[in-house]
Amino acid sequence: MLPPLMEPGTYAVEPEPSGWPRKPWSEIGEDEAEARGVFARVGHGLSFGAAGAVVLAPGDSRGMALIPGRLDGYCLGLDGRDGPNLACTRCGQAVATRVDDCSLWQAVWLAPDAVRRLPDDGPDTRPDDWDTLVSERRSTPPIEQLGYWHPKWEAAVGAALAHLLVASGGAPVGLPDGLLTDLFGRALDAHLPKGPPVKRLALGGPTLTRPDADILLVPVHPQTGDTWSPPSGTAAAVVPLSADVWMHLALPQEQVPPIPVTGGMPSGVLRDDPLPLRPYRLFDPDSRVFLDTLARLPAVRQPWLREIFDRATGRP
Structure with missing residues (x-):
């Protein structure tokens, strides 16, 4: 599946x-x-x-x-x-x-004990820089054709949620309206105290600057695994997110469906068919990825975070 x-x-x-x-x-x-x-x-x-x-x-x-x-x-x-x-x-x-x-x-x-890597005779291929990745805008759409949330999104948000809880310090986190609230809102409501937001989450990364945010959701390089680093002097905590998910959130692109038309439809005008894909259920982060990631963060030993871990383990 x-x-x-x-x-x-x-x-x-x-x-x-x-x-x-x-x-x-x-x-x-x-x-x-x-x-x-x-x-x-x-x-x-x-x-x-x-x-x-x-x-x-x-x-x-x-x-x-x-x-x-x-x-x-x-x-x-x-x-x-x-x-x-x-x-x-x-x-x-x-x-x-x-x-x-x-x-x-x-x-x-x-199997690592049965194979070995050899150098390629082709040209030396270096990882793309962030400018190249942003210009290509390679991303994974969040919704599949049948209305399921894409499993890569469920896994990526599950991993990011573990880091986001650590960055919250146990305080309420404010989310911007839109897809970020759909992705993280219910989980944060379930695990963090109620009340006015103490910290605010925003997208950060190449081409984005949010000096007012306390927590930045930034991309992980798809080839090297390195997390994008904000400019020096930035006080916001950084939460890593898979690059193909981050690209869709930070650089949305409305694609004109490849449907033949007759007449004089102006260039760039979007058709209203087919309709945008919509999920058939609310979003749930991948609980196994969430728990596996949180278990590997030293902060999970803090009592308030360990309580969240134990609760999620019993009722994922």
Whole structure:
């Protein structure tokens, strides 16, 4: 039900251990968890597999074949529960895991202990700068054709919400009218005290300056993972947000639908059909991404934030 995690021709590296073996929390001490950057128990335990797994779009995999007997899953696809399920077609060694089961992002995960990266013979490609990214305006629309909120938006807002709660310091946060209120409003109402806003949230980033905001929602570079930094002297706290979501919020573009027309419709005039997509339900941030992100922020050890974490764990 979810699309590929990665865009074609791209890859990402998971810096944390992944896969088997896994240990339940009953076998993991608090000091050991904090050494791994985990400050609250989330899920059923932690992976103690190899770090550095590389994830690709399924269509970018080459020279691999599925391994019979390792193709189990929970529902209608593969979830990798039996370990690597793709083998090298030349040597037969298990080298990757194909994932495409229901509720899981479609991906191929290369086992870090079975593959190695080699330099490309092509030209050296440097990451785009912020000016280039802004000019291209590559973004993901928030609503899918059937009226569902896009899962990338649910995940991105779930991660940003964890950082936003930390930046709030437990005080009420004021949101601008519009989509930001749709995305964060209900969650902040549920977790923060009622009353007049003490801090105000605004979009920040390339081409945007909001000196009156206490908290800035800024983009994360889609190629490097670096969070955009405001100019020196800016006192506002920074909350990272996925760039393709930030682009849609900060640089909205009204597209003229590609529908043939006759007559003299002036250039740039928008048609009223098809109507803009509308969601069929209110927005909910991805609770698993929210809890996983919050568990890895040291501030979760503060009593007021730990109370929110425990409450969200029990009633996501």
